[in-house]
Amino acid sequence: MSALDKGDLRHVLRRERRERVAALTPARREAAGAALASAVLGFVPPDAGPATVAVYESLPDEPPTGELVRRLVEAGHTVLVPVTLDDWSLDWTPARVGTVADRATTSRTTREQTAEGLTLLGPDALARCDLVVVPALAVDAHGSRLGQGGGCYDRALAHRDPAAPVIALVHDGELSPTPLPREPHDVPVDGWVTTTGEVGRASSAGG
Numbered sequence: 001m002s003a004l005d006k007g008d009l010r011h012v013l014r015r016e017r018r019e020r021v022a023a024l025t026p027a028r029r030e031a032a033g034a035a036l037a038s039a040v041l042g043f044v045p046p047d048a049g050p051a052t053v054a055v056y057e058s059l060p061d062e063p064p065t066g067e068l069v070r071r072l073v074e075a076g077h078t079v080l081v082p083v084t085l086d087d088w089s090l091d092w093t094p095a096r097v098g099t100v101a102d103r104a105t106t107s108r109t110t111r112e113q114t115a116e117g118l119t120l121l122g123p124d125a126l127a128r129c130d131l132v133v134v135p136a137l138a139v140d141a142h143g144s145r146l147g148q149g150g151g152c153y154d155r156a157l158a159h160r161d162p163a164a165p166v167i168a169l170v171h172d173g174e175l176s177p178t179p180l181p182r183e184p185h186d187v188p189v190d191g192w193v194t195t196t197g198e199v200g201r202a203s204s205a206g207g
């Protein structure tokens, strides 16, 4: 258990992330997107035909997912991205290449987004994903993950196919050297990918 509670830890990790990202040159940021994409593609089952992959639309400080989405779609896979509902559960919509990544905001509600003409597939669409890529402020060696604090992904992951790997994306340096706090509702991830393309697998389900 960490000495800090989740809220305090989130505060510290958000500040560290802002500083980390502010220090990146545009070239490093682009390289990060490419490294993440290559590493995540390694989790897509080879030769099994088109897969369905859940990815998030990265905000400016998050590990960038635009290149990953582009490459998945180019390879013929289906990419779903989350739409946050009023009760902090997640609905899913097919990703549209060109609009994903580095959007200024992530809407909490469906209202504006449905006005944009999005197709909502329902929270259960996650059950049809072969791979689930999730955002995280940090992850530890046991797969405990700290997110933005809405609990959206913990709720959403209840719908996943247990056979589908859940992979967190983090910046280089965000693999926590000490165990992160884990509450009973927290769903651990199976592994992580960093912005330098490092891949890790959680050592066990127990934190």
Ligand SMILES: Nc1nc2c(c(=O)[nH]1)N(C=O)[C@@H](CNc1ccc(C(=O)N[C@@H](CCC(=O)O)C(=O)O)cc1)CN2
Pocket: 056, 057, 058, 059, 062, 082, 083, 084, 090, 106, 107, 108, 135, 136, 147, 148, 149, 150, 151, 152, 153
């Ligand atoms: N890119 C991306 N998309 C994502 C997530 C994410 O972490 N990253 N989510 C991961 O779950 C869900 C959205 N989660 C959200 C979490 C917080 C806020 C938000 O407005 N936060 C306020 C502070 C809220 C508070 O602390 O009370 C803010 O940032 O001002 C919005 C969406 C689904 N989509």
Ligand SMILES: Nc1ncnc2c1ncn2[C@@H]1O[C@H](COP(=O)(O)OP(=O)(O)OP(=O)(O)O)[C@@H](O)[C@H]1O
Pocket: 006, 135, 145, 146, 147, 148, 149, 150, 151, 152, 153, 154, 155, 158, 183, 185, 186
């Ligand atoms: N399955 C669930 N059902 C109901 N409430 C939940 C569930 N999972 C999490 N919550 C609630 O959501 C809140 C935030 O949870 P937590 O701090 O674990 O968020 P997080 O995992 O960091 O965020 P996120 O999943 O959005 O990235 C907590 O108050 C928690 O009780």
